[in-house]
Amino acid sequence: MSLQDLYARHATAGRTAADALASLTLDIAAGEQVAVIGPSGAGKTTLLEVLACARPPSQGRIAVDGAAPWALPRRALRALRGRLILVPQVPPLPPRQRVVTAVLAGRLPAWSLWKALRSLVYPADIPAADAALQAFELGDKLFERVDRLSGGERQRVGLARALVSPAGLWLVDEPLSALDPARARRAAATLVREAGARGVTLVATLHQVDAALAHFPRVLGLRDGRLLFDRPAAEVTPELLERLYAQHEDELHGAAPPADDRPQPAPPVVMQCR
Numbered sequence: 323m324s325l326q327d328l329y330a331r332h333a334t335a336g337r338t339a340a341d342a343l344a345s346l347t348l349d350i351a352a353g354e355q356v357a358v359i360g361p362s363g364a365g366k367t368t369l370l371e372v373l374a375c376a377r378p379p380s381q382g383r384i385a386v387d388g389a390a391p392w393a394l395p396r397r398a399l400r401a402l403r404g405r406l407i408l409v410p411q412v413p414p415l416p417p418r419q420r421v422v423t424a425v426l427a428g429r430l431p432a433w434s435l436w437k438a439l440r441s442l443v444y445p446a447d448i449p450a451a452d453a454a455l456q457a458f459e460l461g462d463k464l465f466e467r468v469d470r471l472s473g474g475e476r477q478r479v480g481l482a483r484a485l486v487s488p489a490g491l492w493l494v495d496e497p498l499s500a501l502d503p504a505r506a507r508r509a510a511a512t513l514v515r516e517a518g519a520r521g522v523t524l525v526a527t528l529h530q531v532d533a534a535l536a537h538f539p540r541v542l543g544l545r546d547g548r549l550l551f552d553r554p555a556a557e558v559t560p561e562l563l564e565r566l567y568a569q570h571e572d573e574l575h576g577a578a579p580p581a582d583d584r585p586q587p588a589p590p591v592v593m594q595c596r
């Protein structure tokens with residue numbers, strides 16, 4: 323993927339609103355694992371939506387798999403979106419759905435309409451859903467209803483969905499925000515390990531700076547919609563972090579409120595594209 327001098331507005335912003343991303347130039351190679359950090363409002367979610375081809379830039383260029391997505395015919399754009407998965411911070415799971423069905427929804431781009439409908443009644447690949455849930459310590463929730471899950475469990479169902487999907491690009495928005503610190507560390511390690519094992523490109527936004535530095539080889543620091551740094555994790559210094567989080571030191575030290583207590587984000591534009 324490549325962005326060149328790209329500007330983009332937030333999902334809910336009007337046409338005259340200021341851009342949430344400004345002058346962004348960036349290349350992400352296939353198979354890379356990249357964490358995006360930065361204070362609240364830095365533009366992290368907007369960046370993921372741009373990479374997911376869910377949001378056109380207001381200026382500048384984006385190329386995904388060598389193609390300019392917004393110049394593609396609709397069918398080709400749909401096919402391109404089918405090769406990626408965007409996992410929102412709060413996965414929009416239908417309340418009465420079983421966890422196994424919610425996880426297998428990640429397979430939809432690879433299935434015919436008939437197979438997708440049949441899987442709603444007879445889940446098509448229970449072992450795959452089970453393995454994905456076990457990877458995120460949710461093996462005992464396979465047949466649970468999603469409305470009986472905690473916020474953190476729902477987040478991990480969203481991550482398990484990525485594991486079963488055929489997507490070559492995982493775009494994951496704040497996957498750890500509702501998890502306790504120990505579980506968050508294990509989930510981050512699992513996400514990076516599973517992406518690496520599949521050769522998948524992974525871009526994740528994170529509020530947990532320690533998890534980003536510990537598990538991701540490359541870290542982008544975004545502030546006020548601009549790229550403050552783009553470095554290997556080992557080269558992200560305390561001074562850079564202080565600059566990134568100036569006036570937001572509480573977020574740097576992990577004092578962000580749990581996701582459930584924060585205002586709900588705008589409804590996700592894309593969960594799984596076909």
Ligand SMILES: Nc1ncnc2c1ncn2[C@@H]1O[C@H](COP(=O)(O)OP(=O)(O)OP(=O)(O)O)[C@@H](O)[C@H]1O
Nearest residue numbers: 332334335336339342361362363364365366367368
């Ligand atoms: N309706 C709107 N009109 C104009 N700007 C908006 C609107 N909604 C949000 N924004 C701005 O868009 C910017 C980017 O928001 P975005 O959600 O991408 O940031 P973020 O880094 O993901 O934040 P967080 O970490 O809190 O989720 C923010 O500065 C926000 O103020």
